[in-house]
Amino acid sequence: MRPTAKFSLSFGLVTIPVAAYNATDAAASVSFVRIHTADGGRVRNQPVCSLEGTEVSPDEIGRGYRTDDDTIVPLTDDDLDALPLPTARTLTILAFVAGGDIDPLQIGKGYYLGADGPAAAKPYALLRDAMERHRRVGLGKIALHGRETLAMIRPVEDVLVMQVLLWPHQIRPMTGVLPDREVKVAAAEVRAAETLMDSFGGLSEEDVHDHYREALEEIVAAKLAHREPEFEAGEEPPAGRVMDLMAALQDSVRAAKRARGELDEAAEADGSGDGRPTGRTATRTAARKTASRKTAAAGKTTAAGRTAQRKPAKATAAGTGTGTGTGTAKAGSPAGKKTTAAARGSGAQKAAGTARKTAGTARKTAAAKRATGRGRKAG
Numbered sequence: 086m087r088p089t090a091k092f093s094l095s096f097g098l099v100t101i102p103v104a105a106y107n108a109t110d111a112a113a114s115v116s117f118v119r120i121h122t123a124d125g126g127r128v129r130n131q132p133v134c135s136l137e138g139t140e141v142s143p144d145e146i147g148r149g150y151r152t153d154d155d156t157i158v159p160l161t162d163d164d165l166d167a168l169p170l171p172t173a174r175t176l177t178i179l180a181f182v183a184g185g186d187i188d189p190l191q192i193g194k195g196y197y198l199g200a201d202g203p204a205a206a207k208p209y210a211l212l213r214d215a216m217e218r219h220r221r222v223g224l225g226k227i228a229l230h231g232r233e234t235l236a237m238i239r240p241v242e243d244v245l246v247m248q249v250l251l252w253p254h255q256i257r258p259m260t261g262v263l264p265d266r267e268v269k270v271a272a273a274e275v276r277a278a279e280t281l282m283d284s285f286g287g288l289s290e291e292d293v294h295d296h297y298r299e300a301l302e303e304i305v306a307a308k309l310a311h312r313e314p315e316f317e318a319g320e321e322p323p324a325g326r327v328m329d330l331m332a333a334l335q336d337s338v339r340a341a342k343r344a345r346g347e348l349d350e351a352a353e354a355d356g357s358g359d360g361r362p363t364g365r366t367a368t369r370t371a372a373r374k375t376a377s378r379k380t381a382a383a384g385k386t387t388a389a390g391r392t393a394q395r396k397p398a399k400a401t402a403a404g405t406g407t408g409t410g411t412g413t414a415k416a417g418s419p420a421g422k423k424t425t426a427a428a429r430g431s432g433a434q435k436a437a438g439t440a441r442k443t444a445g446t447a448r449k450t451a452a453a454k455r456a457t458g459r460g461r462k463a464g
Contacts, residue, residue: 091201095177096212102205108195115298176227184222190256193249213240277334284341
């Protein structure tokens with residue numbers, strides 16, 4: 086692996102010559118070329134001079150700086166080397182901070198830093214081990230490819246890694262990204278989301294595999310062989326809007342446990358996987374609740390009927406006693422009490438007689454209807 090740049094890493098009065106190597110491989114990512122859809126020919130980006138209209142070879146291309154009035158000022162490599170920047174050849178660590186203090190939005194391309202020469206081995210290992218034990222990362226500035234940039238130095242296993250950082254002014258503000266209205270989340274929903282997070286577990290080798298690249302290569306191979314591409318049947322991800330957030334969280338927990346084999350069929354049937362009754366248990370519970378509600382309603386209806394039957398009898402007795410005892414005796418005298426008792430007894434007897442007559446009439450009417458029905462059938 087060839088280094089892309091060489092410079093010195095300054096740590097106080099300690100200077101460490103290092104060589105930077107690309108830590109990422111852009112060629113390994115999926116890339117496409119532009120073609121002419123009519124005939125499949127390649128469409129290339131060709132450098133053309135805007136003044137002459139002719140194609141320019143790579144060795145004739147240089148750098149230029151455009152001013153505010155669109156004037157182009159040519160700059161050579163000697164001009165850039167003459168810049169009075171201490172970062173042109175040295176990365177000076179300015180501060181050591183916790184890694185969590187770095188905004189992930191600022192992190193850019195990564196480089197492996199290797200000790201450049203035998204004399205750099207010991208100070209290289211010293212800085213690496215001290216940063217590892219202190220749990221800190223170094224921040225500094227370095228000029229790479231004609232531009233000065235922020236850089237973060239951190240230990241990764243036995244190697245120092247330099248991560249290019251964007252300047253703070255290169256991070257766009259979040260204006261217009263947040264929801265227009267305030268959203269309130271219940272504490273129970275937060276706990277359910279935390280339970281779902283715990284159920285995920287760690288990443289597996291399958292999770293960090295580039296399935297898209299493999300699928301694309303299969304499509305290309307199928308087109309070359311004039312056949313249909315062959316893909317393994319995979320589980321379709323759920324789609325649609327989430328209407329019940331709590332139910333979606335609980336279902337997600339069960340799905341994650343089922344995928345890892347932590348949820349058996351019995352636990353899934355009775356809902357013990359998430360604390361919510363499902364399956365037969367839920368059916369039996371609902372049936373018991375429905376039966377209890379029906380029994381309670383029937384009891385209330387019966388009691389109401391009995392109360393309604395008792396109220397007319399009391400009213401009749403009260404009305405009879407009042408009408409008989411008015412003007413005859415005082416309510417508080419013995420005679421008044423006897424008269425009232427007699428009136429109540431008389432009223433009760435009259436009410437009982439009326440009920441018996443009504444029942445007898447009903448029986449006679451029913452018997453007459455049955456006789457009439459038998460006569461019709463006989464005819």
